[in-house]
Amino acid sequence: MDLLIDSFVSAIALVISLDKEMVDIVGVSLKVSVYSTLFASLLGIPIGFLVAFESFRGKRFMITCLNTLLAVPTVVIGLFVYAFISRRGVLGIFDLLYTQKAIIIGQTLLILPVVAAFTIAAISRIDQRYRKTALTLGANRLQTAFVIFREARFGIVAAMIAAYGRVISEVGISMMLGGNIRGFTRTMTTAMALEYDKGAFTLAVALGMVLLGLSFGMNLLFHLFQGRVRS
Amino acid sequence: MIFSISDLTKRYGDRTILDIPALSYKKGAIYGLQGPNGAGKTTLLNILALLEYPNTGSVFYKSKPVQYTEPYLQRLRKEVILVDQLPLLFTTSVFKNIEFGLKIRGIEKEERKRRIAKVLDMVGMGDFAQAPAHQLSGGETQRVALASRLVLKPEVLLLDEPTANVDVASAQQIKEASLMARREWNTTLIIASHDRDWLYDVCDEVRHLFKGRLFGSGRENVIFGPWRPHNGNLWEKQLPDGQRLRVPEPPEPDAMALIEPTSITRATDTKPDDCGANVLEGIVSRLILEKTRAEIVATILIGNLPFTLKLSRQKTQQENLYPGQKVTLHYSPHSVKWL
Numbered sequence: 001m002d003l004l005i006d007s008f009v010s011a012i013a014l015v016i017s018l019d020k021e022m023v024d025i026v027g028v029s030l031k032v033s034v035y036s037t038l039f040a041s042l043l044g045i046p047i048g049f050l051v052a053f054e055s056f057r058g059k060r061f062m063i064t065c066l067n068t069l070l071a072v073p074t075v076v077i078g079l080f081v082y083a084f085i086s087r088r089g090v091l092g093i094f095d096l097l098y099t100q101k102a103i104i105i106g107q108t109l110l111i112l113p114v115v116a117a118f119t120i121a122a123i124s125r126i127d128q129r130y131r132k133t134a135l136t137l138g139a140n141r142l143q144t145a146f147v148i149f150r151e152a153r154f155g156i157v158a159a160m161i162a163a164y165g166r167v168i169s170e171v172g173i174s175m176m177l178g179g180n181i182r183g184f185t186r187t188m189t190t191a192m193a194l195e196y197d198k199g200a201f202t203l204a205v206a207l208g209m210v211l212l213g214l215s216f217g218m219n220l221l222f223h224l225f226q227g228r229v230r231s
Numbered sequence: 232m233i234f235s236i237s238d239l240t241k242r243y244g245d246r247t248i249l250d251i252p253a254l255s256y257k258k259g260a261i262y263g264l265q266g267p268n269g270a271g272k273t274t275l276l277n278i279l280a281l282l283e284y285p286n287t288g289s290v291f292y293k294s295k296p297v298q299y300t301e302p303y304l305q306r307l308r309k310e311v312i313l314v315d316q317l318p319l320l321f322t323t324s325v326f327k328n329i330e331f332g333l334k335i336r337g338i339e340k341e342e343r344k345r346r347i348a349k350v351l352d353m354v355g356m357g358d359f360a361q362a363p364a365h366q367l368s369g370g371e372t373q374r375v376a377l378a379s380r381l382v383l384k385p386e387v388l389l390l391d392e393p394t395a396n397v398d399v400a401s402a403q404q405i406k407e408a409s410l411m412a413r414r415e416w417n418t419t420l421i422i423a424s425h426d427r428d429w430l431y432d433v434c435d436e437v438r439h440l441f442k443g444r445l446f447g448s449g450r451e452n453v454i455f456g457p458w459r460p461h462n463g464n465l466w467e468k469q470l471p472d473g474q475r476l477r478v479p480e481p482p483e484p485d486a487m488a489l490i491e492p493t494s495i496t497r498a499t500d501t502k503p504d505d506c507g508a509n510v511l512e513g514i515v516s517r518l519i520l521e522k523t524r525a526e527i528v529a530t531i532l533i534g535n536l537p538f539t540l541k542l543s544r545q546k547t548q549q550e551n552l553y554p555g556q557k558v559t560l561h562y563s564p565h566s567v568k569w570l
Contacts, residue, residue: 129319136280137332137379138309141301147331151322 003201011206022203026210029187032100032178033168036107040115041160043108048119048159053145063120069113074106074172081106081177098179103187106173111163118162122155123148154226161222165215232294233258233387233419234279239288241274241443248274249285249443256387256419261410263430263437264423271443272423273316276389279421280313309336310386314393318376320364325356328364329379336383350382353411355404370401377405381412388412390422394429406433431522441487441570450492450528452538453570456485465564470534474511478567487570492528494566495540497550498559509564513538515556518547531558 014022051062083089085096085105096102126148134147149156171189178185180194188207195204235255241248249271256262264272277283278290281297281304290297292307312332320328326347333343351357354374359367364375373393380388390409394402410433412418424430430437431450439447458466458481467475478488498510513533521528527547531538538560542552552558 127319129315129317130321132282132313132315133319133321133376134331135282136308136313137383138305138312138335139331140305143335147321 004205007201007205010202011209014202014206015209019203019206022206022210024183025186025188025191025207026214028100028185029168029189029211030214032103032107032174032187033164035104036111036167037160037164039104039108040111040163044112044115044163045119045156045159047112048116049123049145049149051116052120052123053148063117066113066117066120070117072110072113074110074170075176077106077110078173078176081109081173085177097177098181098185100178100185102177103174103185106177107167107170110170110173111166114163114166115159118159119152119156122152122159125155126151157222157225161218164218168214169211232256233292235291235294237289237291239278239285239290241271241278241283242286247443249278251275251288251443251445254438254445256421257435258386258419259413259417260435261413261420261433262422263434264421264440265425265427265430265437266423266440270440272440273391274443275440276313276391276421276423279387280311280389281307282313309383311389312380312383312385312387313389314373314377314380314391316392316395318373320367320372320375320379322365323363324360325351325362325364325367325375326360328375329382332379332383346382347378350378353381353408354378355400368398370397373397374401374404374408377408381408384416385412385418387419387421390420390424392424393422394424394426428519431519431528434522446489446570447491450539450541452490452492452495454488454490454536456481456483456487458484458486458488470536472534474534476511476536477509477564479564482569489568489570490538490562490566491568492539492541495538495560495562498561509562511538511560513558513560515552515554515558517554518552520544527552531560533560 051059051066081102082097084091085094085102086092087097096105130147130151131144134144139147169189171187171193174180174185174187174190175193178187178190180186180190186194188211192204192207195201195207232255235253236251237253239249239251239254264275266272274283278285284299292311297303297307321331329347329350330343333346338346347360348357351360354377356371356374356378359371359375364372367375373396377390377393388409393405393409397405406429409420409422413420422430422434437450438445439451441453454468454476456468458468458478460480461467461475461477464480465477466480467477469475481488511533513531515529516532516537517530519528519530521541525544526541527544529540529542529547529552531540540560542550
């Protein structure tokens with residue numbers, strides 16, 4: 001118990017002092033997570049929207065596949081991407097392995113199904129009468145789609161936040177594709193794993209606190225945005 | 232004719248929802264559509280609003296057959312607009328809700344503002360322009376939904392139970408605003424409603440829809456089963472006050488009987504049959520002057536079952552009919568039709 005309390009007190013001091021190593025690690029984590037969430041959203045939201053909005057053969061099968069992909073372990077994605085970007089891989093010439101770009105590619109693939117599946121859920125929950133209303137007021141398909149999208153905006157932002165939460169807390173892809181290189185590809189989670197291996201808990205606990213703080217801040221922002229719009 | 236329909240059927244799976252051989256609507260007139268829940272009123276309005284397509288048959292708009300291709304339908308939907316029974320407003324301000332259709336039609340900003348202010352006044356919501364639409368009451372929502380259609384000056388306005396879920400004040404505003412659309416822009420109104428008095432008061436013609444089929448003017452007396460055998464070919468239904476309604480053999484025990492208002496007379500006019508099978512006692516509950524002002528529609532309560540009969544103004548006066556008066560009615564069992 002003393003170990004935990006001591007680590008906690010030291011961690012608070014580390015956070016307050018804005019320790020450079022810690023700040024660098026947080027910066028790398030934020031950068032790769034934001035980029036991967038952005039790329040996954042740019043791809044996943046249109047995919048999810050089209051699947052939910054359009055009627056086509058195999059729609060249910062596609063949704064089942066997307067839901068299955070939600071449970072893919074990070075190490076499987078790590079292995080899969082590794083096979084492509086390692087020197088012997090098809091994309092080996094780009095020399096991506098153990099770079100932040102490699103982490104972003106892996107994380108984007110990890111959360112693409114999250115964004116798409118949550119977007120499908122958000123769009124599907126929208127009352128069909130919105131579509132009917134837009135159509136009867138003379139809207140074309142694109143304008144109707146925009147109405148549905150606007151009504152589903154909170155659900156879609158929630159999908160992005162869920163995806164962001166998944167990548168900022170994952171460790172497998174960052175470790176396998178980033179290599180945990182200090183000051184370059186070391187993220188909060190890989191650093192915490194390393195500190196644990198070393199038996200040095202202070203930085204690990206401090207990073208854990210920052211991680212939780214970031215998640216809390218993100219959700220708080222979302223709720224403030226939701227509340228402001230609704231009122 | 233602004234709308235006409237020929238040999239139209241609409242099915243959901245194996246169930247036939249609509250089966251209408253012919254129907255037409257004139258430009259600028261007001262039409263009522265009556266019928267119980269599940270009769271197909273909403274489906275018919277959706278087809279007229281070009282939001283659903285028929286399985287067979289044709290719909291003609293301004294004498295041209297409707298082509299069920301998206302660009303063609305979009306063009307027509309700018310003229311034919313539906314107000315849902317339970318309308319939804321977009322989660323934004325009242326102003327932006329009403330502005331939506333105007334923007335789609337490329338109306339300029341100043342003109343949009345002017346028209347929105349006018350239409351909000353028409354529905355009694357002048358102070359609500361910037362209010363969040365999702366915080367409105369049911370009646371206010373219905374009025375804003377109507378305003379968002381009226382602002383588009385539609386050629387045809389379809390109203391699905393516009394006053395079914397609103398308070399009295401909102402209902403009044405909705406009724407007045409709808410009629411104003413006819414007065415100002417010669418809009419054709421097609422109104423589905425259970426509010427019989429309103430329909431008969433404002434409509435040029437009322438149609439009755441039952442199990443997907445159109446019949447009569449809606450003044451007919453529809454009597455629900457079940458029926459029990461009485462004797463010979465006669466069947467009967469016992470009313471709550473113990474009186475018995477006798478009819479010829481129904482096609483099935485739960486069939487619905489239809490008696491034309493013109494087939495019912497006061498028993499003083501007609502000699503009852505020997506067994507008194509089709510003579511019933513009731514109380515006059517209402518007397519309404521028909522829109523044409525030629526006839527009086529009398530509603531007689533017989534064991535809580537309302538019966539409608541039509542009388543000339545002169546006859547009503549001669550017989551000194553008044554609400555609360557006890558009367559005896561007679562109808563011929565041969566006049567009963569089965570649905």
